[in-house]
Amino acid sequence: MGKRMMNSRFDVATGEIGRIARTYLRQRWLPLGNLGGMTRLRELFILIVMHRCGGPLFRLLIPYEHRLTRLYLRLRHRKK
Amino acid sequence: MKWQTFYTLDSLLRAGNKVAEHCTTVSFDLFDTLLIRRIHDPDLLKPATARFIAAKAAGQGLPWTWAKVQKRRDELERQQRQETSRNYEDHEACYPVFMEALLREIFREQYGAALLEEVTTYELAVENSMLVPRAALVAWLRQLRAAGKRIFVLSDIYLPAAHLRRLIEHAGFLGEVEAVYSSADTFLAKASGHAFPLLHKRHDLEYTRWLHVGDNPHSDGMRPSEQGIASLVLRDSNEKFRKAVVKRYYNYGMGQPFWKGRTVQQMALPLEEENREQSALYTYGYTVLAPLLTYFIQGVAEECCNARIRRLFFFSREGWLFERLWKVVIPQLFPLADLPATSYLYVSRMALAGASCAVQGLTRANADIVFLPIGNRDFRDVCRVFSLDVDGFGDHLARYTLSPETVLSGNHEGYEPDHRARFNEMLEDDRFQDEVRRQCAPANAALQRYLEEQGFFSFPEVALVDIGWLGTIQRFLYEAIKHRDDAPRCTGLLLGATRGYPFPTGPENTIKGILYDRDRFDLAGSTLLYARDLFEEACRAPHPTLNGYRLSEQGCELIFREQDDRVGGAEKEQDAYFQPLQQGILDGASRWAAALAVLGYEPREQRPWMNYLMVSRLAFPQAEEIRTIRHRHHLDDFHGRHQPKARYVKGQRHLWDQSLTALRWNPLLRLRFFLRSIKERLRE
Incomplete structure (x- = not known):
């Protein structure tokens, strides 16, 4: 009949993150109007990686969630 | 173990x-x-209740902002947890206890038990909207x-x-x-x-x-x-992955307004059993049109609140979907606001055009409107649009050496400027105008009766919601009633105000575009012009268009277009085809509004996302999207069927009219049309 509206990567089935990326590239050289500054490349890159690779990554890392969270907090505390 | x-x-x-x-x-x-x-984060649901309480307090003149309410709620909850920790190992709190304490502190003498139940019901409704x-x-x-x-x-x-x-x-x-x-x-x-x-x-x-x-x-x-x-x-x-995605969009939205809209979209997407297989039309309605139309309805409500308008009419036929969206969206976004009573008004350009001439006659401005569609050519088209009997004008035409077939539009072969000059002279002739008024009087009387039955004249100001684009329906409606002492001030709220033809704006008659208004330079919003028919077809009611009004013994009778001809059958086919799209719009709007109620984003914070949707889906659509969404049959009785000159026909073709082959294989096609669009906007 059709597709599920949200795919297994938790993106819209029509591929919203890819569309956002293409619009981002367009608006770098073409005036598209007020997109609220749109996004930064770093944020876009992280989201693309997250949608594409997040599933396997979370499956791999979830057993170590608490340890990784403690490590992250320790590193953040050290950075401050 | x-x-x-x-x-x-x-x-x-x-x-x-x-x-x-x-x-x-x-x-x-x-x-x-x-x-x-x-x-x-479940704590993000609490500000919605804080906003509800703050709105209630504001209604009673109590100066509590939602942030202050939330802060006090957190303090009272913390205090209760500290108290229970003295006697129990678990530091627990009980919602009715600390919420009652909060409400008593805010409302003092005006507190009642019903208030706690009202707030509780609201909070549970917000929870339910977010739980799956x-x-x-x-x-x-x-x-x-x-x-x-x-x-x-x-x-x-x-x-x-x-x-x-x-x-x-x-x-x-x-x-x-x-x-x-x-x-x-x-x-x-x-x-x-x-x-x-x-x-x-x-x-x-x-x-x-x-x-x-x-x-x-x-x-x-x-x-x-x-x-x-x-x-x-x-x-x-x-589940951790899913929440991480939402969290990231939410956090990015704190810094970049663009991501706020994406956050709402992510929260509005179906989960678990809701996430069934759906057709491409349903998905398009849910993910693209629902946010745009919800934004529009939210904008209409805000305009009515700001102007304190007490009565709102949705114009047929696009207003059919707008009214249904209003009923779905507004209780979630404006649970306490004093919003106008709404109803659906059966109107159309064809039904109102004749009625508008009963008092003022056929003005030059209104006659010129007839020739905006390039298929209209001569006086017969004028009579068709204004429901005039062409036989009654034989003598008048002859006086100005015109015939019903004299070409009056420069888009057609056989046109000479002198034809139009003589036609304009005829419009200045009182005898001609008397005949126009005589023929249009019954239509106007029937319209007055219909509007009286609908309570149109009971309020000093009314909001009129329509899709757009020139505001012609409102123009004709206002001209039909402006002679009355009790005629209300008409505030038109349009999805898109293209203003391609001067609108007779005055203190008693105004229009404003919510999603797009040519008077505000808005490049992204102007992409609405790429696919106006799409919005018309998507929002249209499944009933036929209105042809006119007729007085009967029972009051006013509505005359609808017959649907047993080829055009009527095509329209029914189009309605059936777009039914999943409309269902997607309604389902999507409900979830979008629920997510907005939680996040509390104002329309200006959603605007970048709306602009992105319009630019990406209308100006740079995928070929497959156009193939699925492009209307198959579009009825417009206002447009004539005469064939204009070839060069004018070519100028009418837009991106959404191109062949699928061109859309798929021409890499610069969309860019070319977008640059053309920029040029047109700058020229305006």
Whole structure:
């Protein structure tokens, strides 16, 4: 009949993150109007990686969630 | 006994089935086990209630901002937790207690018991809008119940069991649950382990034949296993992934307004059983048109609030969907606002055009409107549009050496400027205008009667909601009624105001475009002009267009277009084809509004996302999208059927009129049309 509206990567089935990326590239050289500054490349890159690779990554890392969270907090505390 | 941890739902269910064979009792944690939330952080639901309370306080002249309400709520909850910690191991709070304390502090003498219930109902409604039953677990729960197991729900939360039962009832499985326990009632929580002996005592349960399922390794794993209860802890990697995605969009939205819209979209997407296979049309309606139209409806409501307008009419036929959207969206976004009463008004350009001439006659401005569509050519088209009998004008035409077939439009062969000059002279002739008024008087009388029956003249100001684009319907309507002393001030709120033809704006008659208005330079919003027909077809009512009004003994009779001809049949086919699109719009709008109510984003914060949707879907659409969405049949009785000169026809072709081959294989096609669009906007 059709597709599920949200795919297994938790993106819209029509591929919203890819569309956002293409619009981002367009608006770098073409005036598209007020997109609220749109996004930064770093944020876009992280989201693309997250949608594409997040599933396997979370499956791999979830057993170590608490340890990784403690490590992250320790590193953040050290950075401050 | 050590508890077992599972990282996928399937593995938990497999193990659970084996363990449950030997158990008579199965208890479940509620949140993040049986029910999941669309949003990553449950605390983000509280500001919605704070805004509700602040709005109520503002209505009674009490100066409480929502941030102040939220802060005080958190303080009172913390205080209660400190108090209960003196007597109980668990630092629990109870919602009705601290919420009543908060409301009494804010409303003082104006506090009543009904207020607490009203706030509670609102908060639970917000919770319900964000909660989704975890399909596989609920199905397992039902199987266990059917197999004769005793099912309990245990939760460590500030909501008492009575409130949790309302949430479970909304989720649809309350009938399968024997009892619901909340730490808010007894201050005995799973976290300390005291909740399990409480159940054991009250229901005479055996620890050794008891299975508990939850998501928290401490409360749902370690504590029940200390009592000898078999425990299964679900740490679902997929669910963690989903929440991480929402969290990231939300956090990015704090810095970049663009991501706010994406956050709302993510929260509005269907989950679990809601996420069924849908057609491309449904998905397009849900993800693209629903946010745009919800934004429009929200804008209409804000305009009415700001102008204190008490009455709102949705113009047919696009207003049919607008009215349905209003009923779905507004209770969620404006639960307390004093908004206008609404109704649907059967109008059309064809029905109103004639009525507009009954008092003022046929003005030059209105006659010029007839020749805006390039298919209209001569005086017969003028008579068709204004419902005039061409035979009654024979003498008048002859006086100015015109005939009904004299070409009056420069788009057609045989046109000479002198034709139009003589036609304009004829418009200045009082005898001609008397004939026009005479012929149009019955239509105007019938329209007046219809409007009186609808209560149109009962308010000093009315809001008129239409799709756009020139505001012709409102123009004709206002001209038909402006001679009346009780004619209201007409405030037109359009989806898009293209202003391609001067609108007679005055203190008593104005229009404003919400999604696009040419008077505000808006490059992204102007992409609405790429596919106006799409919006018309998407929003159109499934009833035929109105041709006119007729007075009868019973009052005013509406005359609809017959649908048994080729055009009518084509329109019915189009309506049936777009039915999934309209359903997608309504379903999407409901979820979009629920997400907006939680996040509290104002229209200006959503605008970048709306602009992105318009630019990406209308100016740079995929070929497949156009193939699916492009209308098959578009009826417009205003347009004539004469064939204009070829060069004018070519200028009417836009991106959405191009062939699929060109759309698929011409890499610069969209860019070319977009640059043309920029040029046109700059020229305006």
